[in-house]
Amino acid sequence: MLAVSTVDLARIQFATTSLYHFLFVPLTLGLAPLVAVMQTIWYRTHDEGWLRLTRFFGTLMLINFAIGVATGLVQEFQFGMNWSVYSVYVGDVFGAPLAMEGLAAFMLEATFLGLWLFGWDRLSRRVHLATVWLFALGTWLSAFFIMVANSWMQRPVGSTVTDGRAELTDIWALMGNRLALHAYLHVVLVGLTTAAVVIFGVACWHLLRGRNVDLFRKAALLALIVGVPISALNLVVGSRLGIVMTDYQPMKIASTEALWDTQQPASFSIFQIGGFTKDDQTPSFSIEVPKLLSFLATGSLNGKVVGINELQRQYEAQYGRGNYTPPVRTTYWAMRIMAYFGSLVFMVLALGGFLYWRRKLERARWFLWLGILTIPLPYLAALSGWVLTEIGRQPWIVFGLLKTADANSPSVSTTTIASSLGIFIALYAALLVVDFVLMRRYARLDPPEVGGEGDEMPLPAVSY
Amino acid sequence: MDLEVFWFCVVAVCWAAYFVLEGFDFGVGMLLPFLPRGAHGEEDRRTMFQTIGPVWDGNEVWLVVAAGATFAAFPTWYATMFSGFYVALLLILVLLIVRVVSFEWRAKSESPRWRWVWTWANTIASVGAPLLWGVALASLLYGLPLDSDGGFAGDFADLFSLYSVFAGIAVVLLFAFHGAIFLTLRTTGELCDRATRASRRLALAAVLLTAAFLVWTVAVAMDRNDKDLFPPILPAILGIAALILAAAFLVRAQNGRAFAMTALGAIAVVATLFTSLYPRVMVSDPDFGNSLTVDNASSSHYALEVMTIAALILVPLVLLYQGWTYYVFRRRLGGEPTVTS
Numbered sequence: 001m002l003a004v005s006t007v008d009l010a011r012i013q014f015a016t017t018s019l020y021h022f023l024f025v026p027l028t029l030g031l032a033p034l035v036a037v038m039q040t041i042w043y044r045t046h047d048e049g050w051l052r053l054t055r056f057f058g059t060l061m062l063i064n065f066a067i068g069v070a071t072g073l074v075q076e077f078q079f080g081m082n083w084s085v086y087s088v089y090v091g092d093v094f095g096a097p098l099a100m101e102g103l104a105a106f107m108l109e110a111t112f113l114g115l116w117l118f119g120w121d122r123l124s125r126r127v128h129l130a131t132v133w134l135f136a137l138g139t140w141l142s143a144f145f146i147m148v149a150n151s152w153m154q155r156p157v158g159s160t161v162t163d164g165r166a167e168l169t170d171i172w173a174l175m176g177n178r179l180a181l182h183a184y185l186h187v188v189l190v191g192l193t194t195a196a197v198v199i200f201g202v203a204c205w206h207l208l209r210g211r212n213v214d215l216f217r218k219a220a221l222l223a224l225i226v227g228v229p230i231s232a233l234n235l236v237v238g239s240r241l242g243i244v245m246t247d248y249q250p251m252k253i254a255s256t257e258a259l260w261d262t263q264q265p266a267s268f269s270i271f272q273i274g275g276f277t278k279d280d281q282t283p284s285f286s287i288e289v290p291k292l293l294s295f296l297a298t299g300s301l302n303g304k305v306v307g308i309n310e311l312q313r314q315y316e317a318q319y320g321r322g323n324y325t326p327p328v329r330t331t332y333w334a335m336r337i338m339a340y341f342g343s344l345v346f347m348v349l350a351l352g353g354f355l356y357w358r359r360k361l362e363r364a365r366w367f368l369w370l371g372i373l374t375i376p377l378p379y380l381a382a383l384s385g386w387v388l389t390e391i392g393r394q395p396w397i398v399f400g401l402l403k404t405a406d407a408n409s410p411s412v413s414t415t416t417i418a419s420s421l422g423i424f425i426a427l428y429a430a431l432l433v434v435d436f437v438l439m440r441r442y443a444r445l446d447p448p449e450v451g452g453e454g455d456e457m458p459l460p461a462v463s464y
Numbered sequence: 465m466d467l468e469v470f471w472f473c474v475v476a477v478c479w480a481a482y483f484v485l486e487g488f489d490f491g492v493g494m495l496l497p498f499l500p501r502g503a504h505g506e507e508d509r510r511t512m513f514q515t516i517g518p519v520w521d522g523n524e525v526w527l528v529v530a531a532g533a534t535f536a537a538f539p540t541w542y543a544t545m546f547s548g549f550y551v552a553l554l555l556i557l558v559l560l561i562v563r564v565v566s567f568e569w570r571a572k573s574e575s576p577r578w579r580w581v582w583t584w585a586n587t588i589a590s591v592g593a594p595l596l597w598g599v600a601l602a603s604l605l606y607g608l609p610l611d612s613d614g615g616f617a618g619d620f621a622d623l624f625s626l627y628s629v630f631a632g633i634a635v636v637l638l639f640a641f642h643g644a645i646f647l648t649l650r651t652t653g654e655l656c657d658r659a660t661r662a663s664r665r666l667a668l669a670a671v672l673l674t675a676a677f678l679v680w681t682v683a684v685a686m687d688r689n690d691k692d693l694f695p696p697i698l699p700a701i702l703g704i705a706a707l708i709l710a711a712a713f714l715v716r717a718q719n720g721r722a723f724a725m726t727a728l729g730a731i732a733v734v735a736t737l738f739t740s741l742y743p744r745v746m747v748s749d750p751d752f753g754n755s756l757t758v759d760n761a762s763s764s765h766y767a768l769e770v771m772t773i774a775a776l777i778l779v780p781l782v783l784l785y786q787g788w789t790y791y792v793f794r795r796r797l798g799g800e801p802t803v804t805s
Contacts, residue, residue, distance in 0.1 A: 092764050099532035411618075
């Protein structure tokens with residue numbers, strides 16, 4: 001019989017619900033400011049094309065946001081439900097940014113989204129424009145507090161351990177965590193990139209069909225203006241995050257690179273077969289770039305990158321006997337999927353920019369198809385990024401302080417978690433299917449007409 | 465005042481806001497299949513959805529904040545309550561997710577069957593979630609088996625006592641009453657008439673059950689939580705008076721005042737529960753000594769200080785802009801949909 005422990009099930013449930021939640025977060029993070037930009041252009045130029053685009057992409061944003069809210073509630077409850085020891089241990093520190101997220105950010109999002117959605121005919125144009133910007137501000141603030149909370153688990157700062165639990169000692173150190181600032185920047189850039197890719201992909205579909213061409217050329221241009229530099233910048237920020245992470249969790253980096261022995265300079269493995277376990281440390285096949293890993297991990301071409309074996313010995317001396325090596329194969333591939341797809345996204349967008357500049361975009365049908373097919377890539381990259389971040393921290397739940405295996409709820413039985421996991425998987429799968437069908441349908445509609453007869457209230461196509 | 469006491473009050477205020485605000489949108493959800501009749505049925509249902517459309521999301525955030533504040537200020541309470549209420553919370557989460565989806569997806573297809581499914585999904589969730597919250601919150605006071613570390617040592621069945629189930633039913637009826645009166649304020653014509661009739665029909669049961677629950681709560685507090693009659697009796701009396709006044713205002717067709725009184729009634733329910741609990745946050749039964757209190761379940765002084773400052777800045781701001789939302793959407797909704805797809 002397969003032995004699955006309560007902790008394993010709780011971890012699978014957390015991974016499932018978090019990754020699912022993060023299917024919706026980046027698009028909201030990115031679409032909110034971009035829809036606000038569209039509405040701002042309309043406000044400034046009175047060009048109704050931009051109003052139609054605002055309504056069109058606003059609808060997609062709403063469908064997406066609703067599920068994000070529902071799955072976010074699961075996230076908040078889950079800490080206490082499945083991880084009660086963790087919750088008691090970290091609540092003093094971790095709870096503060098979480099509570100502030102609710103009060104400062106989530107409240108702003110939910111209230112101003114309602115105002116934006118139903119306020120088209122009740123508010124002046126200027127105030128109504130402010131509501132969408134405040135909604136966008138809410139989504140970005142929300143991401144900040146969440147990244148502060150997560151980064152504390154990666155690098156606990158501003159706290160001490162007293163009487164067997166962590167206590168907050170310096171809120172500014174917590175908020176100003178160097179890791180949090182990098183991770184936050186990375187997340188919002190991922191959001192913008194995702195939204196740019198989605199807008200661009202949808203625009204490609206409409207350009208292929210040859211309808212509303214003027215309109216979607218505008219949308220494509222906006223997506224490219226945002227997407228090309230942002231996706232490039234994101235690659236830089238992502239690598240930078242790797243360097244910062246090396247300072248605090250060298251094991252995560254060593255595991256990500258399947259680097260068993262310390263190297264100076266260290267070469268970067270592009271692709272390898274084998275070499276992922278303690279008993280099989282040498283790959284049977286690999287393609288490597290000399291010195292690149294030194295550069296990625298330390299910022300210098302000749303930097304020393306400490307290997308898994310040395311770190312394992314060091315941690316055993318520091319924390320006692322145990323396995324301090326995360327699953328090497330998983331982290332290795334998670335990082336590569338993230339980085340390769342992230343780079344691919346940049347290349348597609350850059351090529352799109354080139355074609356647009358040469359006025360060839362609409363005629364390059366193969367490229368328009370490529371634009372549509374690119375839509376899943378930022379999602380896969382973002383999910384892989386989280387897999388890397390969280391799995392790479394194992395066996396710790398709070399790095400250096402608390403192990404995952406010691407953090408779950410003792411009163412919750414294996415059967416209970418197994419059934420709740422089953423329920424969540426079934427419910428989430430059903431939601432995903434319907435959400436996909438809805439998004440697809442609304443992404444294929446003609447953007448709503450405005451200014452015609454009987455259309456005094458230019459609302460997004462959401463109603464009850 | 466101690467910061468622990470202050471944060472106990474903050475958690476209570478969040479729950480009170482949640483009961484008042486989501487209370488009426490749950491109530492409207494409960495009435496969805498019952499009020500609309502005849503040829504205008506679908507139109508009326510859409511109007512009902514629209515009355516709560518702009519605000520339900522903001523209302524639900526009070527639950528997020530209540531949970532977040534509990535986590536931050538009373539980690540042990542949060543951990544024991546949420547792991548102990550596992551099955552109940554799982555059901556609540558499923559119901560709330562279904563409800564969110566029903567709001568967003570119901571209008572996305574013209575098919576009557578699709579709409580029927582999501583109407584009922586919303587109604588079932590709108591009954592089920594407050595029922596379970598009533599049971600769960602009441603069982604905090606009635607007592608649950610806790611071990612000497614303050615961890616939960618029981619199972620799902622321990623949540624259900626005659627008292628806690630009665631609490632759940634009372635909360636559902638109170639919300640239905642609250643929601644019906646809300647509808648009379650936000651609709652016109654025949655739908656408004658029906659909402660008025662529904663609120664009058666609900667009045668007797670809602671007032672009686674809630675009053676009985678409030679009295680029972682004070683008795684449970686004295687019996688099982690070592691409390692005196694005073695102070696829990698104060699919010700209880702206030703709540704009973706408010707609900708009787710609500711019914712009286714309704715008879716005199718002063719629906720605005722009636723709504724204010726049901727809102728006060730919802731606040732009184734939370735206030736009675738929390739004053740009955742204090743200084744404990746979870747009563748332990750059978751080992752009363754294992755109970756969690758505001759002192760043994762709270763965060764450190766510094767963490768509470770930091771959050772107090774944040775809350776003092778943010779809460780008034782939130783109340784201000786949420787209040788403004790209600791002002792913006794104060795207009796009644798007629799039979800004609802104002803939102804077109």
